[in-house]
């Protein structure tokens with residue numbers, strides 16, 4: 001029997017990239033999935049794909065993690081069979097822009113801070129009390145190497161991921177003794193829609209980020225998340241930093 005059989009897992013940012021790969025990987029381990037993101041069409045397609053495997057069940061949740069009232073309302077009124085969330089993967093996040101701080105866009109800053117920091121807080125605040133009352137649960141945050149290092153023009157995105165790192169460590173302290181585990185998986189370069197979003201839809205510039213190297217795939221990161229989530233209950237994987245072999249730090253990258 002799988003360690004994740006019957007586990008109820010909520011994955012935010014499940015419509016793309018790491019979140020979608022994590023959903024597929026968790027489903028393969030027997031988890032029941034609540035998949036959240038704003039793009040309902042993407043969630044519907046992923047739900048159909050996952051549910052085509054007999055025995056899998058998915059609840060698709062159209063959700064903007066920046067909207068505190070929406071987060072509280074939707075996570076507070078889940079159908080009874082979905083209320084006892086065992087695993088929360090706080091993955092929804094984005095970068096916008098790559099500019100010097102004094103030339104940066106207020107709108108980009110607000111979107112990153114509202115999504116990566118406040119969104120993560122709103123979802124966590126709605127889900128973790130239930131875990132505490134049940135005496136078990138697991139929060140896996142998707143941080144970044146940008147939460148450990150600051151790179152040129154990465155200022156606000158790096159600050160948001162440093163905040164995620166602090167929140168991960170703070171949560172782990174606050175939840176000590178409750179049976180609830182807190183992990184972070186912090187990747188370097190992963191080829192997803194991340195850079196297209198960062199560069200506001202400029203696909204050519206986005207492709208340049210990964211040119212000449214072999215980046216991580218979303219599946220590589222999903223595998224690390226599933227590994228954290230499938231350890232025995234007394235084991236808490238605190239942190240995984242995952243680089244492509246061609247990357248050694250936020251700025252040291254080998255290109256052929």
Ligand code: NDP
Pocket residue numbers: 012013014015016017018019036037038039040042063064065066091092093094095115119142143144145186187188189190191192193194195197218
């Ligand atoms: P993608 O752009 O492919 O996926 C981002 C996901 O976040 C989408 O599903 C998107 O869904 C969701 N999302 C964004 N804003 C919101 C919102 N307001 N409410 C709900 N969902 C939202 O990028 P990745 O898969 O790469 O990114 C996933 C996480 O991984 C992020 O936290 C990112 O910072 C982190 N990361 C990425 C790295 C990389 O190199 N790619 C490296 C290190 C960390 P929708 O638009 O439908 O709402």
Ligand code: 8X3
Pocket residue numbers: 143144145146154187188189190250
């Ligand atoms: C995404 C990786 O290096 O673009 O968090 O910040 S990086």
